[in-house]
Amino acid sequence: MPPPELSVQPLDSGATFRNQVYRKLKQAIIQMDIYDHPGDVRLDERQLSGLLGVSRTPIREALTLLEQEGLVRLEPRRGIYVVRKTKTEIIEMIIAWAALESMATRLAAERATAEDINMLWDIFRSFEEQAPSDNIQEYSDANIEFHKAIIRLSRARILETLTDNLFIHMRAIRKLSIRQDNRAEQSMHEHRDIIRALERRDGELAERLAREHTLGLAAHVERHGDFLDWLRLAEVRGTDVKAAFKDGLPLM
Amino acid sequence: MPPPELSVQPLDSGATFRNQVYRKLKQAIIQMDIYDHPGDVRLDERQLSGLLGVSRTPIREALTLLEQEGLVRLEPRRGIYVVRKTKTEIIEMIIAWAALESMATRLAAERATAEDINMLWDIFRSFEEQAPSDNIQEYSDANIEFHKAIIRLSRARILETLTDNLFIHMRAIRKLSIRQDNRAEQSMHEHRDIIRALERRDGELAERLAREHTLGLAAHVERHGDFLDWLRLAEVRGTDVKAAFKDGLPLM
DNA sequence: ACATAGAATTTCGTATACCAGATACGCAGC
DNA sequence: GCTGCGTATCTGGTATACGAAATTCTATGT
Numbered sequence: 001m002p003p004p005e006l007s008v009q010p011l012d013s014g015a016t017f018r019n020q021v022y023r024k025l026k027q028a029i030i031q032m033d034i035y036d037h038p039g040d041v042r043l044d045e046r047q048l049s050g051l052l053g054v055s056r057t058p059i060r061e062a063l064t065l066l067e068q069e070g071l072v073r074l075e076p077r078r079g080i081y082v083v084r085k086t087k088t089e090i091i092e093m094i095i096a097w098a099a100l101e102s103m104a105t106r107l108a109a110e111r112a113t114a115e116d117i118n119m120l121w122d123i124f125r126s127f128e129e130q131a132p133s134d135n136i137q138e139y140s141d142a143n144i145e146f147h148k149a150i151i152r153l154s155r156a157r158i159l160e161t162l163t164d165n166l167f168i169h170m171r172a173i174r175k176l177s178i179r180q181d182n183r184a185e186q187s188m189h190e191h192r193d194i195i196r197a198l199e200r201r202d203g204e205l206a207e208r209l210a211r212e213h214t215l216g217l218a219a220h221v222e223r224h225g226d227f228l229d230w231l232r233l234a235e236v237r238g239t240d241v242k243a244a245f246k247d248g249l250p251l252m
Numbered sequence: 253m254p255p256p257e258l259s260v261q262p263l264d265s266g267a268t269f270r271n272q273v274y275r276k277l278k279q280a281i282i283q284m285d286i287y288d289h290p291g292d293v294r295l296d297e298r299q300l301s302g303l304l305g306v307s308r309t310p311i312r313e314a315l316t317l318l319e320q321e322g323l324v325r326l327e328p329r330r331g332i333y334v335v336r337k338t339k340t341e342i343i344e345m346i347i348a349w350a351a352l353e354s355m356a357t358r359l360a361a362e363r364a365t366a367e368d369i370n371m372l373w374d375i376f377r378s379f380e381e382q383a384p385s386d387n388i389q390e391y392s393d394a395n396i397e398f399h400k401a402i403i404r405l406s407r408a409r410i411l412e413t414l415t416d417n418l419f420i421h422m423r424a425i426r427k428l429s430i431r432q433d434n435r436a437e438q439s440m441h442e443h444r445d446i447i448r449a450l451e452r453r454d455g456e457l458a459e460r461l462a463r464e465h466t467l468g469l470a471a472h473v474e475r476h477g478d479f480l481d482w483l484r485l486a487e488v489r490g491t492d493v494k495a496a497f498k499d500g501l502p503l504m
Numbered sequence: 505a506c507a508t509a510g511a512a513t514t515t516c517g518t519a520t521a522c523c524a525g526a527t528a529c530g531c532a533g534c
Numbered sequence: 535g536c537t538g539c540g541t542a543t544c545t546g547g548t549a550t551a552c553g554a555a556a557t558t559c560t561a562t563g564t
Binding site for chain 2: 546
């Protein structure tokens with residue numbers, strides 16, 4: 001007879017102020033979408049302190065974390081600014097993502113159960129129906145969810161962690177990801193092929209398809225992502241950003 | 253005539269106490285090599301405060317960073333402990349490393365200059381001479397330097413950053429990396445083949461060789477890395493670790 | 505009006521004080 | 535000697551106070 005184990009949960013749940021503030025700030029920064037905002041976005045420790053009802057100490061520690069994640073930039077005695085990645089940085093991040101996800105896909109081909117793959121088909125179908133041009137945000141989020149799902153099947157936590165940190169910054173190119181030349185449709189086909197490769201347990205192929213799929217996005221950004229750096233210039237010069245997009249650029 | 257630009261250096265150099273403490277602690281933790289130490293290693297904020305001559309505030313912020321990097325674990329109101337990775341975690345990290353480095357190698361094949369590749373040959377030769385069995389630490393460090401050099405040739409900062417964070421934890425398996433079955437020699441051959449592929453600008457091949465080389469290490473750890481988890485058990489039970497290695501395990 | 509020096513203010517970095525959870529210790533009871 | 539309970543102590547989390555660099559405002563002289 002197995003011993004009657006009473007396993008009590010830790011229940012702490014990292015509920016320190018520091019962690020709470022960290023999560024709240026992170027969510028707020030992501031939600032605001034810096035790439036939709038012209039100009040600098042500056043955070044004030046005291047203001048946040050009053051806003052969140054805690055002292056500056058846990059706020060500073062949370063900001064320290066956010067800085068390491070590349071979400072904010074702390075300029076000593078000058079201010080705290082929400083970071084906007086450059087085009088080059090975004091492309092590098094996509095490349096790193098491609099590297100990690102292709103490896104994850106290889107592992108997934110070995111480790112995923114039949115049920116796991118059914119789940120992928122479910123996700124695939126669920127946003128196959130959805131017209132991408134309608135709701136960019138939802139489409140983009142669903143897209144990322146698909147990739148996250150595959151990575152999860154690798155059963156390698158570190159790959160999840162590392163890519164999660166990268167995905168945060170993919171909001172920068174949301175509007176780009178479904179631009180003309182039927183990227184959306186092509187993307188879907190590639191997703192389908194990846195799942196099929198997983199189904200056939202062809203790790204080699206699945207890995208290659210995943211890599212090429214994501215590197216394709218990198219190339220797309222390389223061609224059409226110049227607006228990312230314009231945002232920075234506009235910010236410095238104080239120009240109205242909206243105007244800069246009048247001449248045929250993707251924003252909206 | 254070029255404009256007479258006067259570019260003044262930032263000169264701040266991140267010399268805040270927080271950053272200084274961060275670097276010092278990181279170096280100290282890495283140097284001590286937790287995997288050589290039996291038992292828990294606990295850090296005391298107040299003690300560090302006295303030791304380093306600064307207040308607890310910058311120390312706490314530095315520890316926050318180290319926690320995020322996975323070097324220490326902060327247990328609220330219980331203590332701060334240097335982290336020891338499990339075998340599974342180490343293997344996952346090697347896999348992530350393989351993913352990032354193989355991608356970097358692919359890029360390097362496109363971007364590296366002839367001079368860059370000569371530098372790789374230099375590094376290669378410099379530790380070809382060195383007998384690996386003599387000085388494990390030096391051999392291991394040189395080995396990692398080689399990999400860092402290749403990654404640097406990708407000209408993708410993010411790949412450097414991400415892998416640097418992974419390499420920190422590779423000290424865990426230093427003693428393992430040159431165990432019997434002439435891994436050292438085989439490793440050297442593989443390094444040579446990677447450089448040759450880069451020389452021929454064969455990105456596809458270089459990527460595959462780099463991936464297989466590093467995944468080989470993962471497999472090696474999978475087979476012979478059980479001692480990593482024993483360390484944890486020994487720690488919990490308070491057993492003398494050295495004894496556990498008597499029966500033929502790699503340590504030393 | 506404009507330029508400028510200097511004071512007042514803002515803002516982050518650091519030090520210190522206080523609090524509550526967790527542990528260790530010791531005493532009482534058996 | 536062992537168990538259980540309560541208190542003292544330790545430790546990290548949080549709040550507050552202080553300091554110095556950077557910016558802004560203002561008054562003054564031209």
